[in-house]
Amino acid sequence: MPDVNTLIEVALIIVKVVIVSMILFSLPLPLTWLERKIAGHIQLRLGPFRVGPHGVLQPLADMIKLMFKEDITPYKADKWLFRLSPIVAMVPAFAVYATIPFGNTVTVPFINKEISLHIADMNVGILYVLAIGGITVYGIMLGGWASNSKYALLGGIRASAQMVSYEIALTFSCVGVVMIANSLSLVDIVHTQKGAILGILPNWNIFYQPLGFIIFLIAALAETNRIPFDLPEDEGTLAAGYHVEYSGMRFAFFMLTEYLAMVTVSVLSVILFFGGWNSPPLVPETLNNLIPPIFWFIGKVAVFIYFFMWLRFTLPRYRYDQLMTIGWKILLPLSLLNILITGLLLI
Amino acid sequence: MNLLKKIFFIDFIKGLSLTFKYNVSRTITMRYPDEEKWLPYQRFRGLHTLNRDSQGRELCVACELCAKVCPTQCITVIPMEDVGTDLKSVPRGISDRIAKVYEINLVRCLFCGFCEDACPTTAIRMGRDYELACFTLDCAIADKKKLLTPRDIPAEFEGGFVVKAKFIRNDEGIKVKPDLSKKKRWW
Numbered sequence: 406m407p408d409v410n411t412l413i414e415v416a417l418i419i420v421k422v423v424i425v426s427m428i429l430f431s432l433p434l435p436l437t438w439l440e441r442k443i444a445g446h447i448q449l450r451l452g453p454f455r456v457g458p459h460g461v462l463q464p465l466a467d468m469i470k471l472m473f474k475e476d477i478t479p480y481k482a483d484k485w486l487f488r489l490s491p492i493v494a495m496v497p498a499f500a501v502y503a504t505i506p507f508g509n510t511v512t513v514p515f516i517n518k519e520i521s522l523h524i525a526d527m528n529v530g531i532l533y534v535l536a537i538g539g540i541t542v543y544g545i546m547l548g549g550w551a552s553n554s555k556y557a558l559l560g561g562i563r564a565s566a567q568m569v570s571y572e573i574a575l576t577f578s579c580v581g582v583v584m585i586a587n588s589l590s591l592v593d594i595v596h597t598q599k600g601a602i603l604g605i606l607p608n609w610n611i612f613y614q615p616l617g618f619i620i621f622l623i624a625a626l627a628e629t630n631r632i633p634f635d636l637p638e639d640e641g642t643l644a645a646g647y648h649v650e651y652s653g654m655r656f657a658f659f660m661l662t663e664y665l666a667m668v669t670v671s672v673l674s675v676i677l678f679f680g681g682w683n684s685p686p687l688v689p690e691t692l693n694n695l696i697p698p699i700f701w702f703i704g705k706v707a708v709f710i711y712f713f714m715w716l717r718f719t720l721p722r723y724r725y726d727q728l729m730t731i732g733w734k735i736l737l738p739l740s741l742l743n744i745l746i747t748g749l750l751l752i
Numbered sequence: 753m754n755l756l757k758k759i760f761f762i763d764f765i766k767g768l769s770l771t772f773k774y775n776v777s778r779t780i781t782m783r784y785p786d787e788e789k790w791l792p793y794q795r796f797r798g799l800h801t802l803n804r805d806s807q808g809r810e811l812c813v814a815c816e817l818c819a820k821v822c823p824t825q826c827i828t829v830i831p832m833e834d835v836g837t838d839l840k841s842v843p844r845g846i847s848d849r850i851a852k853v854y855e856i857n858l859v860r861c862l863f864c865g866f867c868e869d870a871c872p873t874t875a876i877r878m879g880r881d882y883e884l885a886c887f888t889l890d891c892a893i894a895d896k897k898k899l900l901t902p903r904d905i906p907a908e909f910e911g912g913f914v915v916k917a918k919f920i921r922n923d924e925g926i927k928v929k930p931d932l933s934k935k936k937r938w939w
Binding site: 448451 | 770774775776
């Protein structure tokens with residue numbers, strides 16, 4: 406019989422996991438709405454407007470529609486793989502959040518206990534995130550393979566090639582941050598970004614690693630399969646790419662994965678380059694005590710999410726050879742150069 | 753120069769600033785049946801009206817010129833003599849001849865405006881109502897009573913604006929009632 410403290414710890418972890426996965430499950434609803442709204446306003450339209458005030462209930466209606474849609478498995482498809490692949494794609498997207506720190510410790514009322522706002526503080530956090538995040542592509546590949554369709558297969562192949570190319574640049578661009586922080590743990594990386602440079606600028610890694618940040622951003626865009634690198638689901642040439650044969654909830658799982666991937670890279674860029682939950686230095690002390698650190702975290706993530714959506718409706722899609730050129734000939738050498746410069750400056 | 757442009761993402765920033773400008777600017781979508789409505793210009797040819805003069809007498813003398821000129825023959829006019837009933841009361845028309853039946857078949861009407869050109873007493877005029885949809889075919893025939901009722905938009909009101917409006921749905925059909933006080937240019 407384990408003692409009470411251990412039981413409380415276990416219960417706390419379970420509660421945290423449930424809360425985080427609930428939030429992550431419901432996150433695509435506001436995000437789809439936001440994306441359509443931003444698309445509308447950039448194109449001088451209004452976006453969804455009829456369901457609820459300013460169309461906020463539109464994603465709920467869409468969800469109900471997706472639930473009741475017929476779940477089609479194509480003739481001659483590999484049924485087992487076809488059903489498995491959305492799950493394979495979705496689980497890693499959730500698993501990444503096991504190590505993401507959302508904020509500093511908070512004291513919960515009633516039980517008077519200090520709780521850290523992350524599920525686990527791994528000492529190899531960044532490695533874990535990149536490794537698990539990379540598994541998502543298996544779901545996409547399997548989905549493309551199992552559909553027994555040319556478009557889906559091409560989408561899956563493109564996805565795998567793209568992931569392999571950009572995973573390297575993505576990981577190398579994180580190395581610079583790791584070198585500065587002297588730690589792979591995401592919590593430690595955030596803690597090293599506390600304070601200010603010269604009293605004005607925040608002590609964030611973006612000011613030490615501008616090149617690394619740009620490489621990270623571009624590679625992350627490619628990792629999330631978003632425009633300008635959304636070749637796996639290239640509407641123009643591949644209909645819908647790897648999920649062309651999917652319908653109903655299975656399609657919804659792929660969409661969920663995609664939105665979670667976008668949130669993940671936003672969260673990662675905030676943690677690695679924008680100081681996590683640290684507030685900007687010019688905020689007065691009284692205000693700082695009033696606002697919980699998680700507010701700054703969510704605010705920064707929201708800015709990044711907006712940025713990704715904004716980018717989507719600004720840029721066209723790259724051609725496939727251009728994608729490969731950017732990945733191997735530009736981003737990879739530049740990320741190696743970034744590591745070299747960081748190493749030289751740290752000596 | 754080209755290399756510098758590429759290094760600092762000049763083209764990307766240009767494009768992003770343009771899309772951001774559009775993101776925060778006003779949309780061109782008109783929320784038509786729900787909240788807004790475009791009011792036509794005065795020259796617009798919508799649902800017909802039969803007018804009265806300043807003393808409230810019907811201007812129509814049932815000359816049937818409109819029915820004659822109508823290319824689709826959608827106007828039916830049956831005249832009658834309007835004398836001898838009561839000399840003290842105000843006569844209904846400006847002369848002793850008025851329309852007994854005045855019907856316009858709106859399904860057939862093509863809103864060409866020939867009837868108002870032909871009218872010698874400016875009795876029939878094309879109004880500015882363009883929401884003529886309804887649930888049954890009965891309402892497609894505009895009788896004299898309907899044509900004589902005054903419209904929401906007065907004839908002297910200058911159109912070409914978007915105004916706030918209210919969407920009304922009832923058994924007779926749908927109507928979008930404009931609020932004439934707040935005018936707004938639509939692009």
